[in-house]
Amino acid sequence: MSLRDHDVNTLAVWLSPEFMIPAARYYGLEIAKLLPDLLEAALDTPNILAVLGAENAYKDVRGMIRSYLLYVRRRDGVKHNLELAQALRAMGYAGNFQKILPANLTDWRRSAAKIWKTGGLIPGRIQLKTYGKLAPKYTTSFLMRSISRLMIERPDLNRAFLQGRVWFRETPHVMVTTRIAEDKVSSFVIDSSKGSLQELNEKIFKATKNAIRAEKHELSFLAASLMDGWAESGVITSSACATISDVGSLGIPEGMSALVEFNGIPITVTAGKWVEGEIPVWINADHRCFDGSHIGVIYKYLQKEMDELGG
Numbered sequence: 001m002s003l004r005d006h007d008v009n010t011l012a013v014w015l016s017p018e019f020m021i022p023a024a025r026y027y028g029l030e031i032a033k034l035l036p037d038l039l040e041a042a043l044d045t046p047n048i049l050a051v052l053g054a055e056n057a058y059k060d061v062r063g064m065i066r067s068y069l070l071y072v073r074r075r076d077g078v079k080h081n082l083e084l085a086q087a088l089r090a091m092g093y094a095g096n097f098q099k100i101l102p103a104n105l106t107d108w109r110r111s112a113a114k115i116w117k118t119g120g121l122i123p124g125r126i127q128l129k130t131y132g133k134l135a136p137k138y139t140t141s142f143l144m145r146s147i148s149r150l151m152i153e154r155p156d157l158n159r160a161f162l163q164g165r166v167w168f169r170e171t172p173h174v175m176v177t178t179r180i181a182e183d184k185v186s187s188f189v190i191d192s193s194k195g196s197l198q199e200l201n202e203k204i205f206k207a208t209k210n211a212i213r214a215e216k217h218e219l220s221f222l223a224a225s226l227m228d229g230w231a232e233s234g235v236i237t238s239s240a241c242a243t244i245s246d247v248g249s250l251g252i253p254e255g256m257s258a259l260v261e262f263n264g265i266p267i268t269v270t271a272g273k274w275v276e277g278e279i280p281v282w283i284n285a286d287h288r289c290f291d292g293s294h295i296g297v298i299y300k301y302l303q304k305e306m307d308e309l310g311g
Contacts, residue, residue, distance in 0.1 A: 003219070007072060012222055014061050017233040020050075023060060024236055027053030038102055047163040047236065051100070054236040058097050100160055100167040100238050109166055112288045119161070120287030123256050126299045128279040133309045134197075139271045139279060140176065140246045141200035144192035146305040147269060148172035150298065151241050152193055157297065159289045160238035160264040166289050167238065167264075175240035175265060177257070178208050179250070186211035189240050231262045238264050248273035248280075256282040266290065267298075 003011075013019050028049030032039040035052075042048045050057075072078070103109070112120070134142055151158040151172040158169040172193045180186045188207040192200050214220060243265050247255045254272025259265070266286035271279050281302065285295050 003072070007068075008219065008222060010068065011065060012226065014064055015226055017229050020054075020057055020061065021047060021233060021236060022050075024050035024053040024057035027056035029053070035102065041165065045164040047234070048165055050236040051162045051165070051167065052102070055097055055099060058237070098173060098238055099170045100162070101170065103159070103166045103168050105166060109288075113161075113164060113166070116287050119259055119261060121259065122285040122287050122290060122292060122295055123282065124284075124292075124295055124299070125254075125256075125280060125282050126302065128281050128302060128306055130274075130277050130279065130306060132277060133306065136248075136274050138197040138201060139248065139274075140204060140244060141192070141197040142305070142309070143244050143246075143269050143271060143281070143302070144174050144176065144190065144200055145195070145197065146302050147174055147242050147244065147267075147298075148191065148193035149305070150301045153301075154297065157290075157294060158241050159266055160241075161266050161286055161289050162236060162238060162264040163234055169238050169241055171241075173240045175243045176204060176207070177243060177245045178204075178211065180208070180212050180215055184215065186215065187243070234262045235264055240265050242267040242269055244269050246271045254280040254282065256284050259284055259286055269298075 025046065028042075028051065031052045032042055032049055038048060038052065149172070151169075155168065155170075158172065160167045160169055171191065173189050173191045175187050175189050177185055177187045186208075188211060190200070190203055190207065192203075195203075214223070243257060243260075245257050245268070247257075248271050252273060253275075255270055257268035257270040259268060266289040268282075268284040270282045270284070272282070273280075283295055283298055
């Protein structure tokens, strides 16, 4: 059973920025009345209100979608909604909302947002010594777990940049990018703070299979359309603290992943090809959120995690 055209159109409208942002602004205005600094900032950037009210808006939309799918199931006599759930995943719908809080900005952080309007880059590289403790197949799992653990230990580094402002995130999720076909890259979000490297590897494998399945879904075109819409407006929620990728697994000696302006993720971590038990790891960070001293903490933490691996 497939969703009918008008079902697809209804869900697409509810998940679009044209619907979601005004709804989120409505809720955000009530919150901003208690936060004078944000209310003043919203005069210049109204969508700050949308970030504040995004959680309540998404709750509304989730409720509307659940009710609508219940109606569809009854209308079409469907006993289960597996196909409907697959359709929603293909459209980019995610039920896991990650909370964020407005950061108490220093004068420098305010200035940084104005100086680098599209994100100033802070690129850097560390030669990570493995001491024979890590197998190459676990490179991504190791980086995922290390970054998630760091964000728990140092919540001041768990940041996002949304609608012209720095925000603090509350969860340690990371985004992993994977190549699923020629000229096609997909991504998925995982809380990688717990579990063994093997367990995380299994999560990556499962998530990759799901990404390939979603790519082949009849409604995958709609996911791309929604992505285009949100890319134009900029998202109002934060999906991850960092993006992790392993270009070394593709035979690439080393490289630095680009920051994506619209998704608000301010850090990329990219592993290159192993050479004599060492991994070149590039960090790219958004200068609007971080300074060099912050990135130094990440380098030290990655080596610390490696030093303690298996110990």
